[in-house]
Amino acid sequence: MVDDMRERMILIENISHLVRDAHRVEHDVDVLIEGNRIVRIGQVTSQEITLETIVIDGRGRIVTPGFVNAHTHLYQSMLKGRRDDVPLVSWCEEVTFPFVRNVLRRMREGSVGEIGYLWSMLGTIEMIRSGITTFIDMDMNLPGVPQAWAEMGIRGIAAMSMVDQWVPDDLITTPERLREETLKLIEDWHQMPSEDPLVQVFLGPSAPFTCSEGLLTWIMETAERYDLGIQTHVSETEWEVQHSLETVGKTPLSYLESIGFLSRPILAVHGVHLTDKEIELAKNRSVTVVYNPKSNMKLGSGIAPITKMRQVGVNVAMGTDGAASNDLLDPFEEMRTGVLLQKVAAMDPTALDARDIFASATAVGAAACRVDAGTIDEGRLADLVIMDPSAPHMFNLSDDIIPALVYCAKGSDVETVIINGRIVMRDRTITTIDEKAIIREVKKIGESYG
Amino acid sequence: MVDDMRERMILIENISHLVRDAHRVEHDVDVLIEGNRIVRIGQVTSQEITLETIVIDGRGRIVTPGFVNAHTHLYQSMLKGRRDDVPLVSWCEEVTFPFVRNVLRRMREGSVGEIGYLWSMLGTIEMIRSGITTFIDMDMNLPGVPQAWAEMGIRGIAAMSMVDQWVPDDLITTPERLREETLKLIEDWHQMPSEDPLVQVFLGPSAPFTCSEGLLTWIMETAERYDLGIQTHVSETEWEVQHSLETVGKTPLSYLESIGFLSRPILAVHGVHLTDKEIELAKNRSVTVVYNPKSNMKLGSGIAPITKMRQVGVNVAMGTDGAASNDLLDPFEEMRTGVLLQKVAAMDPTALDARDIFASATAVGAAACRVDAGTIDEGRLADLVIMDPSAPHMFNLSDDIIPALVYCAKGSDVETVIINGRIVMRDRTITTIDEKAIIREVKKIGESYG
Numbered sequence: 001m002v003d004d005m006r007e008r009m010i011l012i013e014n015i016s017h018l019v020r021d022a023h024r025v026e027h028d029v030d031v032l033i034e035g036n037r038i039v040r041i042g043q044v045t046s047q048e049i050t051l052e053t054i055v056i057d058g059r060g061r062i063v064t065p066g067f068v069n070a071h072t073h074l075y076q077s078m079l080k081g082r083r084d085d086v087p088l089v090s091w092c093e094e095v096t097f098p099f100v101r102n103v104l105r106r107m108r109e110g111s112v113g114e115i116g117y118l119w120s121m122l123g124t125i126e127m128i129r130s131g132i133t134t135f136i137d138m139d140m141n142l143p144g145v146p147q148a149w150a151e152m153g154i155r156g157i158a159a160m161s162m163v164d165q166w167v168p169d170d171l172i173t174t175p176e177r178l179r180e181e182t183l184k185l186i187e188d189w190h191q192m193p194s195e196d197p198l199v200q201v202f203l204g205p206s207a208p209f210t211c212s213e214g215l216l217t218w219i220m221e222t223a224e225r226y227d228l229g230i231q232t233h234v235s236e237t238e239w240e241v242q243h244s245l246e247t248v249g250k251t252p253l254s255y256l257e258s259i260g261f262l263s264r265p266i267l268a269v270h271g272v273h274l275t276d277k278e279i280e281l282a283k284n285r286s287v288t289v290v291y292n293p294k295s296n297m298k299l300g301s302g303i304a305p306i307t308k309m310r311q312v313g314v315n316v317a318m319g320t321d322g323a324a325s326n327d328l329l330d331p332f333e334e335m336r337t338g339v340l341l342q343k344v345a346a347m348d349p350t351a352l353d354a355r356d357i358f359a360s361a362t363a364v365g366a367a368a369c370r371v372d373a374g375t376i377d378e379g380r381l382a383d384l385v386i387m388d389p390s391a392p393h394m395f396n397l398s399d400d401i402i403p404a405l406v407y408c409a410k411g412s413d414v415e416t417v418i419i420n421g422r423i424v425m426r427d428r429t430i431t432t433i434d435e436k437a438i439i440r441e442v443k444k445i446g447e448s449y450g
Numbered sequence: 451m452v453d454d455m456r457e458r459m460i461l462i463e464n465i466s467h468l469v470r471d472a473h474r475v476e477h478d479v480d481v482l483i484e485g486n487r488i489v490r491i492g493q494v495t496s497q498e499i500t501l502e503t504i505v506i507d508g509r510g511r512i513v514t515p516g517f518v519n520a521h522t523h524l525y526q527s528m529l530k531g532r533r534d535d536v537p538l539v540s541w542c543e544e545v546t547f548p549f550v551r552n553v554l555r556r557m558r559e560g561s562v563g564e565i566g567y568l569w570s571m572l573g574t575i576e577m578i579r580s581g582i583t584t585f586i587d588m589d590m591n592l593p594g595v596p597q598a599w600a601e602m603g604i605r606g607i608a609a610m611s612m613v614d615q616w617v618p619d620d621l622i623t624t625p626e627r628l629r630e631e632t633l634k635l636i637e638d639w640h641q642m643p644s645e646d647p648l649v650q651v652f653l654g655p656s657a658p659f660t661c662s663e664g665l666l667t668w669i670m671e672t673a674e675r676y677d678l679g680i681q682t683h684v685s686e687t688e689w690e691v692q693h694s695l696e697t698v699g700k701t702p703l704s705y706l707e708s709i710g711f712l713s714r715p716i717l718a719v720h721g722v723h724l725t726d727k728e729i730e731l732a733k734n735r736s737v738t739v740v741y742n743p744k745s746n747m748k749l750g751s752g753i754a755p756i757t758k759m760r761q762v763g764v765n766v767a768m769g770t771d772g773a774a775s776n777d778l779l780d781p782f783e784e785m786r787t788g789v790l791l792q793k794v795a796a797m798d799p800t801a802l803d804a805r806d807i808f809a810s811a812t813a814v815g816a817a818a819c820r821v822d823a824g825t826i827d828e829g830r831l832a833d834l835v836i837m838d839p840s841a842p843h844m845f846n847l848s849d850d851i852i853p854a855l856v857y858c859a860k861g862s863d864v865e866t867v868i869i870n871g872r873i874v875m876r877d878r879t880i881t882t883i884d885e886k887a888i889i890r891e892v893k894k895i896g897e898s899y900g
Contacts, residue, residue, distance in 0.1 A: 081846040081854040085803040126842040238797075297790035298857075300799040327857040328843055337787055340747035344791070347688075349750040353535040392576040392889065393778055393861070396531040397896050404531040407748075407777040411843070412862035439842065446847050 009034050010418065011049050012386065015058030017401045021065065021375040022359040025401055031063065033382040036196060036421035041378055054423070056416065060390065062401055065374050066133025066383035066419065067331035068365025071231065071269045071290045071319025074123035074137045074145070075099070075116070078446050079324040088237065088299050095324055100171060102449055103140065115445050117144030121438045123329060124152045128430060130330045130411030131385040133419045134371050136231055136267070136319070138204040141181050146189045146199045153424045153432045155383065157369055159204030159231040160185055162219065166210045179218065186226055198420060200370065202229040202267075207236075208252045209243055216261055223264055229370055231290075232256075235278070236270040237301050253278040253287070262287060267368050269319065271309075272302040279305065279312055288315040288368040291360065293338040294328070295321030307342045307351045317365040318357065331361050332409045339406060354406035386416040459484050460868065461499050462836065465508030467851045471515065471825040472809040475851055481513065483832040486646060486871035491828055504873070506866065510840065512851055515824050516583025516833035516869060517781035518815025521681065521719045521740045521769025524573035524587045524595070525549070525566070528896050529774040538687065538749050545774055550621060552899055553590065565895050567594030571888045573779060574602045578880060580780045580861030581835040583869045584821050586681055586717070586769070588654040591631050596639045596649045603874040603882045605833065607819055609654030609681040610635055612669065616660045629668065636676055648870060650820065652679040652717075657686070658702045659693055666711055673714055679820055681740075682706075685728075686720040687751050703728040703737070712737060717818050719769065721759075722752040729755065729762055738765040738818040741810065743788040744778075745771030757792045757801045767815040768807065781811050782859045789856060804856035836866040 010033040018026045018041070032040040032048060040048065049055075076096070083095045106112040120137075127135060134155040139145065141160055149156030160182050163172055173181065182203070191197040203219045205211040211219075223230050235241055235252045244252045253274060256262055265286035274282065274289070282289060291306050309316055318338060320329045328334075335357045342352035366374025366383075373383040387409065389396065394413060396404045417425040424432055460483040468476045468491070482490035482498060490498065499505075526546070533545045556562040570587075577585060584605040589595065591610055599606030610632050613622060623631070632653070641647040653669045655661040661669075673680050684702045685691055694702045703724060706712055715736035724732065724739070732739060741756050759766055768788060770779045778784075785807045792802035816824025816833075823833040837859065839846065844863060846854045867875040874882055 077842075077845060078847075080844075080858055081848040081851070084853040084857060085800055087799050091799070122842055122845060126845075129842065294790060297794040298799060300793045300797045300801070302797055303794060327854075328860075330843070333783065333786075336783075337790070340744060340787070341791075341794070343750045344747040344753060347750045347752060349537050349541070349748060350535055351750065390889070392527075392572055392579065392885075393780070394530075395527060395572060395576075395889070395892065395896075397528075397893070398531040401531070403534040404777075407534060408530055410778075410860065410862065412860065435842075439840070439845070442845065443847070446845075 073322030076322030116142030523772030526772030566592030
């Protein structure tokens with residue numbers, strides 16, 4: 001299904017609003033895609049296309065770079081509505097741990113079946129419907145997970161979740177097995193399918209306090225050897241910072257620096273309680289902070305100092321976190337809530353603006369995900385989203401459409417999604433899999449996991 | 451169009467999730483509507499219906515009370531995307547004042563045309579599409595505004611906006627004319643159309659600091675004489691509280707109490723900076739605070755102490771505010787953002803829960819709007835919303851659907867809307883007006899207002 005795309009061309013013509021990035025919007029322009037790349041932007045002539053070229057009418061439409069969800073846990077899509085409005089510890093104990101325990105037990109027994117494949121399908125369907133084209137899933141290494149992404153045609157990054165301390169013993173895989181599984185995941189899925197890579201493997205030490213220094217050292221070495229990205233939760237809660245001070249005598253990001261962990265680029269998820277010194281450190285090292293505003297709000301974790309980070313020059317990407325603490329995998333609501341939260345925290349309506357958060361959700365996220373997309377430029381990977389702004393909530397008389405994308409747009413405005421030069425959703429119908437059949441299966445298996 | 455509904459019956463049968471209020475969810479049940487009232491909830495037999503009864507299949511559906519938007523300014527739907535990320539004063543000077551000035555000038559010249567009718571249509575289309583069935587519009591008294599609501603079939607409340615000080619002179623109507631216009635609006639539209647009232651008139655002193663004591667006294671007397679509701683902005687910004695202390699020596703709500711203004715029930719919009727003493731006052735008088743979280747965030751006004759208000763027992767309704775400071779008239783996003791904001795402000799995930807904000811957006815709002823709806827009960831007005839929860843973002847295995855309505859649901863899940871026993875939207879098509887034609891007209895007139 002990927003191969004036959006190599007010679008295929010897609011022309012989106014007469015695009016009313018082409019959002020090339022957070023600062024460039026063009027009007028009445030064409031975009032030509034060949035294979036998995038954007039090859040031309042401008043007025044494309046009929047000589048440039050073939051008879052087989054798929055032509056999409058861009059009149060009255062907005063075309064934007066695909067959105068990047070730089071942090072999620074897809075398995076939590078199975079857990080929506082299971083338990084809300086509870087403290088973090090009860091939420092772990094009552095919502096996520098029992099499910100994870102159940103999954104791990106069945107994995108060990110060899111009876112886990114297709115649940116990983118199915119939750120990946122459920123989560124990615126929701127993401128594609130809202131215009132997300134790349135994501136990082138920090139998760140258990142379950143059979144079928146990256147397979148689902150490849151079949152769906154979405155750019156997924158498996159950040160192999162790793163812990164060897166603090167969490168309940170029965171949730172910890174032995175060190176040998178963890179290393180073995182990690183190396184196998186890299187071999188099987190990093191830069192796969194080989195003819196047209198969609199899937200990457202990152203390493204995902206869950207958090208500094210859940211990993212021993214030995215594990216963190218192995219992670220650094222392995223990332224270096226295979227040239228992999230790294231993602232870890234950092235300073236999500238006040239408790240975590242306090243715990244870090246008590247156990248290793250440093251705040252979490254400073255601790256990572258002290259053991260040399262910041263020698264490679266990392267995505268530091270949350271960063272709600274980073275100190276000013278750590279914000280400077282993030283800027284001087286290649287740390288991209290992943291802002292998950294809705295999750296931080298729902299769990300009462302705090303407000304990440306994103307406005308300050310941006311003033312200092314730290315790269316900030318955007319994530320939705322898992323559906324059990326958000327509960328939506330929707331880049332529009334996440335951008336909107338994220339920018340509004342910064343304004344009210346600063347009591348200043350000029351704090352963080354629409355363009356800044358739009359860049360986080362596109363170009364900055366793509367760079368941190370090591371994906372050559374995130375802006376619409378000739379030569380870049382063809383990951384883009386076509387939106388219909390005719391719904392009344394998008395009513396807009398301005399030529400500058402970026403504020404409207406942040407403050408007004410909804411996932412339901414996304415009409416067509418192209419990832420890696422392939423049409424994954426066309427006119428709101430997912431073309432690569434049978435959505436209804438998948439949802440039926442997800443329900444069935446979800447109920448069997450109680 | 452209203453009359454022929456009196457004998458009409460609507461049966462929604464086999465409803466999978468009937469949300470009667472924030473605490474009662476029933477399953478596999480029928481709802482029978484006769485005229486504009488709900489007459490039966492339970493297992494309705496074929497003997498109870500006529501051949502002409504409209505039967506709607508409720509299988510796989512959620513039915514909820516219609517949502518109440520207790521504060522908006524519909525004219526701002528024309529101003530989306532015009533200017534974002536600016537301080538309140540620039541926003542007034544660059545966004546709202548020039549538009550209002552333009553409208554008022556054309557009104558005085560007699561050339562205002564249909565703009566009020568059209569922006570009312572635009573705003574109400576967006577609201578109906580998201581399940582709002584009742585709203586309060588604090589606005590200029592423009593021809594065509596309540597007419598649009600009556601034609602649309604939505605329950606609209608015109609809170610006649612009143613000022614006689616502080617704002618620029620050319621935005622102030624002379625006191626005589628203001629009184630005259632108000633009395634005419636009451637006569638023309640309060641409890642209209644008479645055979646089946648949808649429209650009410652409330653009095654809307656813009657804010658304590660923009661109205662003289664004389665005007666406020668006249669408003670109280672007029673509300674008493676005609677038995678009208680009152681809505682006013684109170685303590686939206688720190689500046690306002692400071693200004694009030696400097697000019698009248700009291701914080702805004704305490705000032706209103708001191709002049710006897712709280713002798714009738716009022717809706718106090720925002721209440722971001724109410725003091726603890728004023729929160730007690732709100733509870734002891736019949737003050738319903740209207741929480742507009744997204745607007746307060748976007749304008750950097752602050753976080754209203756809603757959790758504390760609810761602990762004390764103050765009634766809290768929910769509003770979207772105008773589209774120029776939100777920018778969506780969407781009860782789901784508003785509920786969600788509102789509850790998440792309280793959790794993060796308290797750094798406590800148990801602060802304000804899904805049920806509490808759901809009640810604000812339905813029953814509490816309806817009571818404050820003096821509308822006998824807001825819950826689904828026999829004898830109540832038939833204002834209800836049918837939702838399709840089959841989209842992947844609503845995936846849910848719990849029988850208690852209320853958290854999912856708050857944390858997962860989107861406006862796009864709303865399928866059918868019944869207001870006053872009349873189907874206003876069916877399967878996402880608005881039945882009472884020609885939506886596409888209206889939007890075309892709105893664009894045309896919007897452009898003519900520059």
